[in-house]
Amino acid sequence: MTRTKDQLRSREWFANSEDPGMTALYLERYLNYGLTREELQSGKPIIGIAQTGSDLSPCNRHHIELAARVRDGIREMGGIPLEFPVHPIQETGRRPTAALDRNLAYLGLVEVLHGYPLDGVVLTTGCDKTTPACLMAAATANIPAIVLSGGPMLDGHWRGKLAGSGMVIWDSRRQLAAGEINEEEFLEAAASSAPSVGHCNTMGTALSMNSVAEALGMSLPRCASIPAPYRERAQMAYLTGKRIVDMVWEDLTPSKIMTKAAFENAIAVAAACGASTNCPPHLIAIARHAGVDLTLEDWQRVGHPIPLLVNCQPAGHYLGEGFHRAGGIPAVMKELLSAGKLHGTTVTVTGKTTADFLADVEIEDTDVIRPYDKPMMLEAGFIVLSGNIFDSAVMKTSVIGPDFRKRYLSTPGDLDAFVARAIVFDGPEDYHKRINDPALNIDEHCILVIRGAGPVGYPGSAEVVNMQPPDHLIKRGITALPTLGDGRQSGTSASPSILNVSPESAVGGGLALLKTGDKIRVDLNTRKVDVQLSEAELAERRKNPASSYPAHQTPWQQIHRETVGQLSTGGCMEMATAYQHVVANGTPR
Ligand code: FES
Ligand code: MG
Secondary structure (H helix, E strand, O other), X not given: OOOOHHHOOOHHHHOOOOOHHHHHHHHHHHOOOXXXXXXXXXXXXXXXXXXXXXXXXXXXXXXXXXXXXXXXXXXXXXXXEEEEEOOOOOOOOOOOOOHHHHHHHHHHHXXXXXXXXXXXEEEEEOOOOHHHHHHHHHHHHOOOEEEXXXXXXXXXXXXXXXXXXXXXHHHHHHHHHOOOOOHHHHHHHHHHOOOOOOEOOOOXXXXXXXXXXXXXXXXXXXXXXXXXXXXXXXXXXXXXXXXXXXXXXXXXXXHHHOOHHHHHXXXXXXXXXXXXXXXXXXXXXXXXXXXXXXXXXXXXXXHOOOOEOEOEOOOOOEOHHHHHHOOHHHXXXXXXXXXXXXXXXXXXXXXXXXXXXXXXXXXXXXXXXXXXXXXXXXXXXXXXXXXXXXXXXXXXXXXXXXXXXXXXXXXXXXXXXXEEEEEEEEHHHHHHHHOOOHHHOOOOOEEEEEEOOOOOOOOOOOEOOOOOOOHHHHHOOOOOOOEEEOOEOOOOOOOOOEEEEEOOHHHOOHHHHOOOOOEEEEEOOOOEEEEOOOHHHHHHHOOOOOOOOOOOOOHHHHHHHHHXXXXXXXXXXXXXXXXXXXXXXXXXX
């Protein structure tokens, strides 16, 4: 133990002999729901439970029940739990986009961790942005913190097949466009993919980011994958509550866990999982708030060479239950460690090193989690692209399917180049309005481009780059065209889009110069995307770029636009990255 009870920061509030008047004031109100003076004054760690679940956040709502078991664990180890709400972030309910709220929830949580008498915190995570928001705040505060994932829903089934959340929506949209199903069947399929409490059961952004949290060392082993309704989930809640109390005594802060090596481990695990394209910006944001230098080049360098080991939708077949039964993240990490692709020396919330806690781990189903030498695919990590219209973009190679490869990449099995005619849309409304317009003459030699969808332009950066081809192409069996955009795409999408383009059109990025009919050359070998226009023509177009965006609708939209950076650097509130370890740097006055 490295900390004594006199070193608990909550003592400043509840046992401050130099200021008995203020102590009386703080105590009086925290007693009034039944806490005793003994509990608050005898030197028990006070542990926050950052509650992200609510009726507005159904993916995380199960945490309201799980918190009871977290409390049991905290109590058993002699701590005092205080649960408080985090600003809701629901991926599917928040308009204009949930991405607008990641930084807002972050900001609110930093203030709570700094301004209230908390010695440690349990971060309840789940739906996409809740995990990065919580980890970003824990990094800024640098107060002992542990992640409790809510877990994926049970596996969905429709008409005898696995139906993964998100995936089923993208598939059904295509089937609807092709006239294979009707609207009623579409809704039935969507409902079937979500059979229980929990977050998305595909390896979408939620499961990817909880896996990344575990790979970083911020949750107990196997926490990410336990399906939400399983008994093990409530047991994990209890164990997490127990563990955070010891972490307070050990002074095991996020800065000791989330090191550069831990971030590299997280990148390797994300690649092996076929994780969401939202992971690069979220992980870079967490790193920047932790004061760790992490860039897209680290994703290319560490992530791209990693093979795809996890056979889960959208890159593979299975869903959360299968992934958990196969061994979850520890099994993936063990394969990577044995292959020399993971740092074994990183310390996790267990207090042990990664190599230590993985010692006895094995894959339990080698069809779901493949051994390192029998992967689903080689070099499955993201590739990072650049060119004459943007500085960086990301592409998920693990979802480049055989059809796409055959049509666009001349050497099957190898990454290659193609030239396509651009069809340019200004935001998703324009796309929906015009995609089936015959005048656009869209054929299989086109690339669909969307702009005005980035952090400033949208605002918040929208998941819209995985644009579906026009109905007439789908009816001919062409279910995917290349796409390019300054927005993001859902982690559940199997589209090999070129996305997260930075800088975005709204801040003068090169997408603002494009016109429908331009020829764009994509070379996946050299990782270059270039519009085939002369420098003189580009200079001419720079005089009148398509950079406008809609007016702010709320005060936060304005603050967000004024403070947010680009997706390539995490989409952080730029000014906030200057604040490091704010809790350790001093108790508020
Ligand atoms: Fe919340 Fe997928 S919509 S986890
Ligand atoms: Mg999403």
